[in-house]
Amino acid sequence: MKLQLNIQPLNTWLNIKNEPLIISGPCSAETEEQLLTTAHLLAATGKVSVLRAGIWKPRTRPGEFEGIGSIGLEWLKRAKAETGLPTAVEVANAKHVEEALAAGVDILWIGARSTVNPFTVQEIADALQGVDIPVLVKNPINPDLQLWAGALERINRAGITKLGAIHRGFSSYEKSSFRNEPMWELAIQLKTLLPDLPIINDPSHICGNRELIPYISQKALDLDMQGLMIESHVDPSIAWTDAKQQLTPAALGELAERLTVREPESQNEAFTDQLAELRKQIDKIDDLLLQKLGERMAIVGKIGEYKRDNQVTILQVNRWDAIIKKGISFAKALKLDLNFTEKFLELVHGESIRKQTEIMNAGKAEKGIAAETHTEVKS
Numbered sequence: 451m452k453l454q455l456n457i458q459p460l461n462t463w464l465n466i467k468n469e470p471l472i473i474s475g476p477c478s479a480e481t482e483e484q485l486l487t488t489a490h491l492l493a494a495t496g497k498v499s500v501l502r503a504g505i506w507k508p509r510t511r512p513g514e515f516e517g518i519g520s521i522g523l524e525w526l527k528r529a530k531a532e533t534g535l536p537t538a539v540e541v542a543n544a545k546h547v548e549e550a551l552a553a554g555v556d557i558l559w560i561g562a563r564s565t566v567n568p569f570t571v572q573e574i575a576d577a578l579q580g581v582d583i584p585v586l587v588k589n590p591i592n593p594d595l596q597l598w599a600g601a602l603e604r605i606n607r608a609g610i611t612k613l614g615a616i617h618r619g620f621s622s623y624e625k626s627s628f629r630n631e632p633m634w635e636l637a638i639q640l641k642t643l644l645p646d647l648p649i650i651n652d653p654s655h656i657c658g659n660r661e662l663i664p665y666i667s668q669k670a671l672d673l674d675m676q677g678l679m680i681e682s683h684v685d686p687s688i689a690w691t692d693a694k695q696q697l698t699p700a701a702l703g704e705l706a707e708r709l710t711v712r713e714p715e716s717q718n719e720a721f722t723d724q725l726a727e728l729r730k731q732i733d734k735i736d737d738l739l740l741q742k743l744g745e746r747m748a749i750v751g752k753i754g755e756y757k758r759d760n761q762v763t764i765l766q767v768n769r770w771d772a773i774i775k776k777g778i779s780f781a782k783a784l785k786l787d788l789n790f791t792e793k794f795l796e797l798v799h800g801e802s803i804r805k806q807t808e809i810m811n812a813g814k815a816e817k818g819i820a821a822e823t824h825t826e827v828k829s
């Protein structure tokens with residue numbers, strides 16, 4: 451399903467200095483000097499198109515630094531006047547919107563902790579009625595595509611057409627090397643839902659540390675994201691917030707230099723011919739895969755009928771174990787990724803179970819004891 455939003459292409463409302471688009475600046479505006487020095491150093495790299503700074507900070511615990519507040523907007527105004535860089539800030543309520551607009555901020559973004567709450571997003575949307583300003587919407591903390599799309603829709607309905615999304619990763623209970631799990635598939639699904647929507651990646655919040663930022667930044671560009679929002683600080687070691695994930699402006703400049711910007715398409719005829727040929731081969735293989743899956747499921751159905759008629763359980767753990775073991779050792783020989791292979795086989799097994807349950811239930815339904823007459827929700 452595609453969502454119908456009225457969106458203007460990114461390059462019609464943002465002057466991109468250098469590919470890739472980079473939005474950078476401190477996690478938090480701390481002092482006038484810190485913000486202005488950082489802004490000048492960023493401008494000097496020639497790689498940054500927009501200066502960002504956190505003015506109001508949603509913090510997990512009370513009593514922590516919650517942002518410098520309105521005074522920071524004055525510093526941003528000065529930074530813009532001195533460097534020529536347009537500015538971007540996070541807004542989380544109507545008052546923030548009003549103050550940011552009054553201070554001449556060029557771009558607003560909605561943070562992950564606001565996107566989760568439709569009341570908050572609606573309050574921001576109402577404050578934006580009739581205003582012509584670009585708005586970027588970060589993904590919600592939880593991996594909920596509809597919530598992300600819904601927030602974009604609310605802002606769009608308020609008349610904002612200079613619209614974009616920011617992929618900042620998703621909170622997870624599991625311990626991982628990332629601060630927020632990238633779950634790239636959600637950004638890909640958003641792109642599928644809204645092909646015209648620019649998506650900017652935020653490697654700082656995905657990584658939570660400086661070391662992983664180059665890897666995530668390159669991956670985002672390779673997944674056709676339109677730009678990067680990366681936190682930077684004149685001296686990250688003494689930053690008041692997110693010290694571990696901020697880059698110095700010099701490191702940011704070097705990173706931007708090292709990144710490869712790839713195009714979604716190429717005009718090179720030899721390349722397009724070769725690609726078309728290889729894609730033909732893939733199409734044939736996909737047809738075969740599906741045909742074989744169809745054949746497998748037909749046999750699974752037959753087994754289901756035998757089991758039903760002979761009072762045998764659907765799940766056969768030993769048989770299933772043997773299939774997984776055989777599959778994994780075959781996958782090793784084929785140099786297939788083992789994690790992928792296991793997930794694929796699990797998916798096939800899940801479908802076998804679903805199909806056989808349907809067959810069993812058809813029998814039980816006549817007796818009025820169907821275990822499950824509803825369709826199970828599949829992720």
Ligand SMILES: C=C(O[C@@H]1C=C(C(=O)O)C=C[C@H]1O)C(=O)O
Nearest residue numbers: 750753764765766769770799802
């Ligand atoms: C098809 C069967 O039923 C289930 C599905 C399996 C499969 O998809 O290969 C294997 C074992 C069972 O859990 C079977 O018993 O063989």
